[in-house]
Amino acid sequence: MSAGAVPPFAVVPGAQVQRALQGREKQVVELVEATYRWHAAGDSVNPPSYFLRFPDRPSARIIALPASIGGDVRVDGIKWISSFPDNVAAGIPRASAVLVLNDHDTGYPFACLEASVISATRTAASAAAAADWLSRGRRGGRPARVGFVGTGLIARYVHTYLAATGWSFDEVGVHDLSADSAAGFRGYLEQSGTSARLTVHPTAEELIRASDLVVFATVASAPHVSDVSWFDHAPLVLHVSLRDLAPEVLLASTNLVDDVEHCLKADTSPHLVEQRTGNRDFLLGTLADVMTGRVTVPEGRPVVFSPFGLGVLDLAVGKAVYDAVAAAGELHVVEDFFSELRRHG
Numbered sequence: 001m002s003a004g005a006v007p008p009f010a011v012v013p014g015a016q017v018q019r020a021l022q023g024r025e026k027q028v029v030e031l032v033e034a035t036y037r038w039h040a041a042g043d044s045v046n047p048p049s050y051f052l053r054f055p056d057r058p059s060a061r062i063i064a065l066p067a068s069i070g071g072d073v074r075v076d077g078i079k080w081i082s083s084f085p086d087n088v089a090a091g092i093p094r095a096s097a098v099l100v101l102n103d104h105d106t107g108y109p110f111a112c113l114e115a116s117v118i119s120a121t122r123t124a125a126s127a128a129a130a131a132d133w134l135s136r137g138r139r140g141g142r143p144a145r146v147g148f149v150g151t152g153l154i155a156r157y158v159h160t161y162l163a164a165t166g167w168s169f170d171e172v173g174v175h176d177l178s179a180d181s182a183a184g185f186r187g188y189l190e191q192s193g194t195s196a197r198l199t200v201h202p203t204a205e206e207l208i209r210a211s212d213l214v215v216f217a218t219v220a221s222a223p224h225v226s227d228v229s230w231f232d233h234a235p236l237v238l239h240v241s242l243r244d245l246a247p248e249v250l251l252a253s254t255n256l257v258d259d260v261e262h263c264l265k266a267d268t269s270p271h272l273v274e275q276r277t278g279n280r281d282f283l284l285g286t287l288a289d290v291m292t293g294r295v296t297v298p299e300g301r302p303v304v305f306s307p308f309g310l311g312v313l314d315l316a317v318g319k320a321v322y323d324a325v326a327a328a329g330e331l332h333v334v335e336d337f338f339s340e341l342r343r344h345g
C-alpha cells in the first residue's frame with residue numbers, strides 16, 4: 001500500500017484463518033524460520049511483551065505483543081492475547097486473541113484477525129522448526145518416542161505440525177494433571193490416524209524417561225520438574241510453556257531460546273537460572289544461531305529449547321493469512337471504517 005492512500009480495513013474471522021492455514025504447515029514452518037533469520041539479522045523491532053494482570057483475577061492475564069517485521073513481510077502490528085485459565089472448567093478455551101496489522105507506509109491498521117489460531121500455529125511451527133534443527137546430526141537420528149506433558153490446544157497443534165512436517169513416531173506418551181485433557185488428546189491422536197503406540201503416563205517422570213522428544217505445554221506457573229536424573233537419556237525438550245523445569249534441570253542441559261532478552265523475563269525457567277547464577281553462561285544461544293551455524297549443539301546432554309514466543313512470528317503468519325484471504329477475494333472489508341480522512345474537514 002502506498003503512502004497517501006488509506007487502506008481498506010478488513011476483519012478476518014477464525015474460520016477464514018483456519019482455511020488459509022489448512023494444509024500449509026511446511027510453508028508456515030519455512031516462514032517462521034525466515035522470520036527468525038530476519039529477526040536475528042536485526043530486520044525487526046520486537047519490544048518486550050506487556051503483561052496486564054488483575055488483583056481480582058490473579059490467574060488471568062492479557063499480553064500485548066507489539067512488533068514490526070521486515071524481510072519479505074514488511075508489516076507492523078500487535079497481538080493482544082488473553083489467558084483466563086478458569087475458562088477451561090467452564091468448557092471454553094483458555095486463550096483468546098486478536099491480531100491487528102498496520103500498514104508499513106501509512107501506519108493505518110488495515111486488518112483485525114482472529115489470532116488464537118495464528119498464535120497456536122506460529123507456536124507449533126516454531127516447535128517443529130526447533131525439533132528439526134536441534135535433532136539434525138543427533139546420534140540415533142530423529143527421536144521416535146515423543147511425550148507431551150500438558151495436553152491442551154498447544155500440544156495438539158505441536159503434534160499436528162510435527163506430523164505434517166515429516167515426523168513419525170513409534171510411541172506417543174501423554175501426561176496431564178487432568179484426566180479429561182489426557183483422554184481428549186488421546187482421542188485426537190486416535191483420529192489423526194497415527195500408527196504410534198499411545199500411552200497415558202500417570203507421572204511426568206514416567207513420561208520423560210520414556211521419551212526422546214519431550215514437549216511441555218502445561219499452564220504451570222512455577223517449576224514442577226526438578227530431578228535431573230529423569231533426563232539421563234539426554235532427550236530433546238521443547239519447553240513451550242517455559243516454567244515447568246527447575247534451574248537444576250536447565251543447568252544440566254544445553255539451553256537454546258528464541259530471543260535472549262525476551263526469554264530472560266517474567267520468571268521463566270531460564271530467568272530463574274539467571275536469577276540464581278547471576279549470569280547467562282548456561283545459554284548456548286538462539287535457534288537462529290543454530291540455523292546459521294554460529295553454534296553447534298553438543299551430543300550427550302539434554303537439549304532444552306525455551307521459546308518465549310515473539311510478536312514478529314504472529315505478524316508474519318498473520319500477514320500470510322491476510323494475503324491468502326485477499327488473493328481469494330474473500331476479505332470482509334468494513335466500509336468507511338476510517339471516516340475522518342481530511343485533515344481540516
Ligand SMILES: NC(=O)c1ccc[n+]([C@@H]2O[C@H](COP(=O)([O-])OP(=O)(O)OC[C@H]3O[C@@H](n4cnc5c(N)ncnc54)[C@H](O)[C@@H]3O)[C@@H](O)[C@H]2O)c1
Pocket residue numbers: 088094095119120123149150151152153154155175176177178181182217218219220224240241242307308309310
Ligand atoms: N512459548 C510460546 O510461544 C507459547 C505460545 C502459546 C502458548 N504457550 C503456552 O503453552 C501452554 C499451553 O497452552 P494451551 O493453550 O495448550 O493451554 P490449555 O489450557 O489448553 O492446556 C494446558 C494443559 O496443561 C495441563 N497442566 C497444567 N499443569 C500441569 C502439570 N503440572 N503437569 C501436567 N499437565 C498440566 C492442564 O490440565 C491442561 O490440560 C501455556 O502455558 C501457554 O502460555 C506458549
